[in-house]
Amino acid sequence: MTDLLIIGGGITGQVAALVAAEAGARVTIVDAQRNAGSHANAGSLHVQMQSRFLRLNPHLADNLESSLPLYLAAVGEWEALDARLGGVELTREGGLMLAETPAQLEFLHEKAGREARKGLDVEILNRDALHALAPWLSEQIAGAELCRNEGKLNPLVANRKMRAALDALGVRHVHDRITGIEDGPHPVAHGARAYAADAILIAAAWGAGALAGRLGLNLSTPPEPLHMNITEAGEYRIHHLVQHAERPITLKQFRSGQVVIGGGWEARTATADRQAPGIRKTSLLGNVALAAQIAPGIGGLRVLRTWAGYNTPVDGKSTIGPASHGSRVFFALPGDAGYTLGPITGRTAVSLALGLTPPVDPAPYAPARWRA
Ligand SMILES: Cc1cc2nc3c(=O)[nH]c(=O)nc-3n(C[C@H](O)[C@H](O)[C@H](O)COP(=O)(O)OP(=O)(O)OC[C@H]3O[C@@H](n4cnc5c(N)ncnc54)[C@H](O)[C@@H]3O)c2cc1C
Structure with a gap:
């Protein structure tokens, strides 16, 4: 059994893994190794509201606007990561x-x-x-x-250095696709085999919706x-x-x-x-x-x-926190501009999972809004 199982090895899951491993937890990342936005993105650090998103989703403008303080925190998180990883060409x-x-x-x-x-x-x-x-x-x-x-950064450099940092901390990487989750004091994720952990963190972007459905959440994540x-x-x-x-x-x-x-x-x-x-x-x-x-x-x-x-823009607002009150399964899904938001989202979610003080108030991003 591992202390923390993270489903999804993009930037959000990786930062969660980094924080947990640095706090002394045994961490396993299980990843389907397909179509990570983190491996396709452009490295823009977005903060102002993107008019494209507002134009396409006028009904979600309030979600985006209320998330602006998270975008400010996200840039600070990236600056800290830039220093931690020894430079990711961030300006x-x-x-x-x-x-x-x-x-x-x-x-x-x-x-x-x-x-x-x-x-x-x-x-x-x-x-x-x-x-x-x-x-x-x-x-x-x-x-x-x-x-x-x-600002901006070079995601090719960031992804490479992040993987090296996780390897140095002994984070385990497993190639598998999770298809089911059993919640409980020691939750279990099921793929080609079963993975038991003290806590599970879902950082699976477009793959999160199917897993959320099994936890009673009506969260849709079309890519x-x-x-x-x-x-x-x-x-x-x-x-x-x-x-x-x-x-x-x-x-x-x-x-x-x-x-x-x-x-x-x-x-x-x-x-x-x-x-x-x-x-x-x-x-x-x-x-x-x-x-x-x-x-x-x-x-x-x-x-x-x-x-x-x-x-995976979802509803323009991050989803961060336990699947339900007291659950040991946590979500870490960034809102629009997910490479910008990934590190702050991952750190906040894993802090909740490990009982650490989160860097921002997670209440506005609670998964409760997806309860059918
Ligand atoms: C072309 C493009 C350009 C972009 N440019 C920018 C940009 O400039 N700035 C910005 O802020 N954002 C940008 N984005 C958005 C950003 O890339 C993503 O929102 C962000 O990378 C999401 O990170 P993540 O770690 O949450 O998820 P991802 O990086 O998408 O990783 C999710 C991982 O979960 C795995 N997975 C899914 N389901 C399962 C499962 N059931 N079991 C196991 N593993 C699973 C996947 O294989 C994947 O590896 C861009 C996106 C695209 C597509």
């Missing part, structure tokens, strides 16, 4: 959300007011101020919201297949994380000079014969064409690689 030079029309700028103005009331460091930039700060932007951009809390691109290296000029108020684009430049381009363009859901999500040609062409319109200087760079992965 916090701020994020720009771009506007092309007066109506878009007005939308950002109103959004920035709400965010400032939640403690975010935001400012609306007019055309001159914006182009002085980001001279590589197209002339068609009329202004932007600058959020100084935002959202998304498209990404990365270019060859160019001169390092784009220091900010860049998004648009209305158009589907995020872009950022790694210190290597490579530009990572995404923004929610759709990919194909995995099928039985292809276990990973597939690329849509229209997304590849539309996404990079839009990027070159926003930042014309990158238009000459060749795209080196495109890929697709599973995002």
